[in-house]
Amino acid sequence: xxxxxxxxxxxxxxxxxxxxxxxxxxxxxxxxxxxxxxxxxxxxxxxxxxxxxxxxxxxxxxxxxxxxxxxxxxxxxxxxxxxxxxxxxxxxxxxxxxxxxxxxxxxxxxxxxxxxxxxxxxxxxxxxxxxxxxxxxxxxxxxxxxx
Numbered sequence: 001x002x003x004x005x006x007x008x009x010x011x012x013x014x015x016x017x018x019x020x021x022x023x024x025x026x027x028x029x030x031x032x033x034x035x036x037x038x039x040x041x042x043x044x045x046x047x048x049x050x051x052x053x054x055x056x057x058x059x060x061x062x063x064x065x066x067x068x069x070x071x072x073x074x075x076x077x078x079x080x081x082x083x084x085x086x087x088x089x090x091x092x093x094x095x096x097x098x099x100x101x102x103x104x105x106x107x108x109x110x111x112x113x114x115x116x117x118x119x120x121x122x123x124x125x126x127x128x129x130x131x132x133x134x135x136x137x138x139x140x141x142x143x144x145x146x147x
Contacts, residue, residue: 022139029132033125044117050109057102065095 017025068091075085 017135017139022135025132025135029128032128036124037121040117040119040121043120044113047113047116048109050113051106054102054106054109057105058099059102061095061098061100061102063095064098065092068092068095 068088071088071091072085073088075081075088077084
């Protein structure tokens with residue numbers, strides 16, 4: 001053991017961490033990393049299941065558009081045809097908008113799933129891996145200085 005002052009007014013005792021501590025820290029970091037990577041993968045898959053909702057909106061939009069197109073076909077009926085045709089155009093437009101919105105939300109869900117999965121996997125693990133790397137470098141330097 002040696003005493004280092006490193007800019008402090010009182011001496012600081014510094015000793016290399018024990019081998020058991022380094023092994024335990026390494027094992028902890030590996031387990032921590034695996035757990036958080038698995039949580040990231042699980043989160044990504046769960047969020048991605050929301051795509052099904054977007055697919056339902058796309059399918060419903062297509063059905064609404066078909067209904068609107070059918071109503072537009074009735075525009076030749078005397079007295080009510082013009083009103084039915086106008087409603088048919090509105091319904092068709094709503095169907096097109098629903099399909100567009102469904103496609104857009106599917107892309108957004110995919111992006112969100114990826115972003116959340118990567119974030120959940122990386123945010124907690126990067127500092128732990130950095131801690132392990134710094135500790136290993138510290139151990140190596142201290143051992144070299146003792147030789």
